[in-house]
Amino acid sequence: MQEQTVTSLDRRRFLRLAATAGATLLAGGAIAGCSAESTEPRGGTPNAASDQSGDSTAATSPEANAPASPKTLVAVFSWSGHTLQVAERIHELVESDLFRIEPAEPYTSDYNAVLDVAQREQDDDYRPALAASVENWDDYGTVYLGFPVWWYHVPQIIKTFVTEHDLAGKNVVVFGTSGGSSIAGTVPDIEALCPNVTISGNITLDGDTVSSQLDRVDAWLGDLGLR
Numbered sequence: 519m520q521e522q523t524v525t526s527l528d529r530r531r532f533l534r535l536a537a538t539a540g541a542t543l544l545a546g547g548a549i550a551g552c553s554a555e556s557t558e559p560r561g562g563t564p565n566a567a568s569d570q571s572g573d574s575t576a577a578t579s580p581e582a583n584a585p586a587s588p589k590t591l592v593a594v595f596s597w598s599g600h601t602l603q604v605a606e607r608i609h610e611l612v613e614s615d616l617f618r619i620e621p622a623e624p625y626t627s628d629y630n631a632v633l634d635v636a637q638r639e640q641d642d643d644y645r646p647a648l649a650a651s652v653e654n655w656d657d658y659g660t661v662y663l664g665f666p667v668w669w670y671h672v673p674q675i676i677k678t679f680v681t682e683h684d685l686a687g688k689n690v691v692v693f694g695t696s697g698g699s700s701i702a703g704t705v706p707d708i709e710a711l712c713p714n715v716t717i718s719g720n721i722t723l724d725g726d727t728v729s730s731q732l733d734r735v736d737a738w739l740g741d742l743g744l745r
């Protein structure tokens with residue numbers, strides 16, 4: 519697994535949270551192929567984290583990636599509602615369906631406790647069951663996939679989601695919120711599970727100030743050529 523640097527901004531902002539929780543930073547994990555089962559042991563160093571400022575990409579021309587199906591889905595996991603705000607903004611701006619990715623067994627609403635739960639899930643490469651699956655998944659050509667950064671990675675439920683919903687052949691765009699880490703650092707988690715996926719862009723917004731930054735989403739969608 520590629521080792522990446524944690525910026526000083528991340529350290530200041532996120533370690534403060536972690537210190538409050540008495541939690542330790544987690545090692546990132548080697549991930550098995552595009553399947554619901556993980557066969558490799560976990561290990562290594564935390565995955566990417568980078569400054570959020572100007573953190574958005576439109577890496578691949580959407581035309582080059584043109585999906586066969588015109589329907590668009592915004593699928594989001596959001597524990598405390600920040601990333602949901604971004605999802606709702608995209609849903610407002612782009613003709614789309616909105617799907618909440620939720621665990622069958624809800625997470626605790628206690629912040630310190632969920633830090634520990636998320637850390638344990640990563641340690642064990644545990645895949646929480648989904649409360650529901652997307653109906654008519656094959657109808658969607660473009661998928662906006664959103665989630666918060668959890669311990670420098672995708673929340674484990676996103677791994678469940680992408681192993682149960684085949685992203686191959688779809689135009690996939692990733693968005694998220696965090697306390698300083700970049701969502702770009704989580705993209706390898708998705709690519710490792712689904713080697714055939716093409717992710718055409720990503721954006722990270724600061725969780726605490728998300729409501730005042732939503733106009734960045736408008737500009738980003740414009741850059742992607744998706745609105």
Ligand SMILES: Cc1cc2nc3c(=O)[nH]c(=O)nc-3n(C[C@H](O)[C@H](O)[C@H](O)COP(=O)(O)O)c2cc1C
Nearest residue numbers: 596597598599600601666669670696697698699725
């Ligand atoms: C379990 C957990 C792990 C987190 N890990 C990180 C992290 O690695 N880097 C970071 O910048 N923020 C981290 N955060 C902060 C969240 O990414 C941030 O608050 C986000 O906006 C929450 O989005 P949500 O309201 O959609 O759940 C973490 C928060 C939680 C609860």
